[in-house]
Amino acid sequence: MRKGAPPKSAREHVLAAEKRFVAAGLVFGHGTDNARDEAVFLVFDALSLPFNSNDTALDRALTGPENLAVSRLIDKRIESRKPAAYLTHHMRFAGHDFYVDERVLVPRSPIAELINSEFHPWLDVQTVKRVLEIGTGSGCIAIATALALPHATVDAIDISPDALIVAELNRTRFAQVSHRVRFIEADLFPTSNERYDLIVTNPPYVPSDECEQLPAEYLHEPRLALDAGADGLTLVRRIVAGAAKHLNAGGHLIIDVGEMAPVVDSEISTVNFTWVDLLHGGAGIGVAGRNDFM
Numbered sequence: 001m002r003k004g005a006p007p008k009s010a011r012e013h014v015l016a017a018e019k020r021f022v023a024a025g026l027v028f029g030h031g032t033d034n035a036r037d038e039a040v041f042l043v044f045d046a047l048s049l050p051f052n053s054n055d056t057a058l059d060r061a062l063t064g065p066e067n068l069a070v071s072r073l074i075d076k077r078i079e080s081r082k083p084a085a086y087l088t089h090h091m092r093f094a095g096h097d098f099y100v101d102e103r104v105l106v107p108r109s110p111i112a113e114l115i116n117s118e119f120h121p122w123l124d125v126q127t128v129k130r131v132l133e134i135g136t137g138s139g140c141i142a143i144a145t146a147l148a149l150p151h152a153t154v155d156a157i158d159i160s161p162d163a164l165i166v167a168e169l170n171r172t173r174f175a176q177v178s179h180r181v182r183f184i185e186a187d188l189f190p191t192s193n194e195r196y197d198l199i200v201t202n203p204p205y206v207p208s209d210e211c212e213q214l215p216a217e218y219l220h221e222p223r224l225a226l227d228a229g230a231d232g233l234t235l236v237r238r239i240v241a242g243a244a245k246h247l248n249a250g251g252h253l254i255i256d257v258g259e260m261a262p263v264v265d266s267e268i269s270t271v272n273f274t275w276v277d278l279l280h281g282g283a284g285i286g287v288a289g290r291n292d293f294m
């Protein structure tokens with residue numbers, strides 16, 4: 001417990017934590033984008049409050065053990081500089097709660113918005129039968145896609161055996177779709193010539209030298225999930241080169257390349273991406289149909 005009178009309510013904890021986060025120069029970007037929201041996320045977690053609790057939940061006076069639990073979690077966030085999700089071991093993605101730890105990237109891709117809209121207008125939810133996810137990490141995109149597309153089976157690939165352990169934990173957690181999701185250890189694509197109606201991917205796209213400069217929070221994430229070689233396009237180029245032969249006629253590639261979208265457009269001329277207008281923030285989701293590949 002820090003010196004001085006302990007805060008009495010969750011709201012006081014949130015306000016105090018917000019000030020301390022700003023003073024400590026914490027960086028956000030793993031599910032929240034500001035100190036207030038990060039403080040709310042951690043205080044709610046320490047008190048086991050549902051994420052959608054109404055505002056009055058913040059005004060209840062806390063017990064001694066609750067005060068201590070909240071203070072410890074806030075202190076840990078500041079001292080460790082770990083993303084909050086690595087302290088709480090869960091993160092919401094596309095409306096579902098996934099287990100996460102330092103073996104996987106913290107889920108945050110705006111692909112969630114497309115999943116929530118059942119990939120409208122790009123796909124017809126009734127006709128998508130086979131999906132490939134490349135670089136699955138925690139399995140969040142694969143599992144959320146299976147939940148959104150009831151007729152689809154999803155093959156999800158990662159090169160990291162550690163990440164696949166976490167993905168399997170999440171597959172167990174979402175038992176209702178576990179029979180439609182298969183995790184595979186491979187280098188980007190399946191070794192067979194299987195074809196899919198949708199290939200979806202949030203690959204690494206950070207240039208190696210930028211990885212060195214990332215704020216401390218990002219350095220807790222697996223380097224393999226971020227580092228994409230000298231120009232950040234090593235994985236994207238390989239995915240574009242290999243995608244067409246794994247797509248069915250009428251199939252689509254959906255790729256999250258974040259702020260690299262303009263670079264992808266100028267450097268990769270073998271595909272015509274349409275860049276999605278996202279309603280809920282973020283940028284850099286490209287969509288290409290089978291016919292958009294040269």
Ligand SMILES: C[S@@+](CC[C@H](N)C(=O)[O-])C[C@H]1O[C@@H](n2cnc3c(N)ncnc32)[C@H](O)[C@@H]1O
Nearest residue numbers: 107135136137158159160187188202203204225
């Ligand atoms: C940016 S993370 C995305 C994780 C998850 N899909 C998400 O959106 O939260 C990229 C993932 O690609 C995996 N990866 C990196 N190189 C790979 C490769 N050559 N083949 C397959 N997966 C790879 C990493 O291990 C990591 O899990």
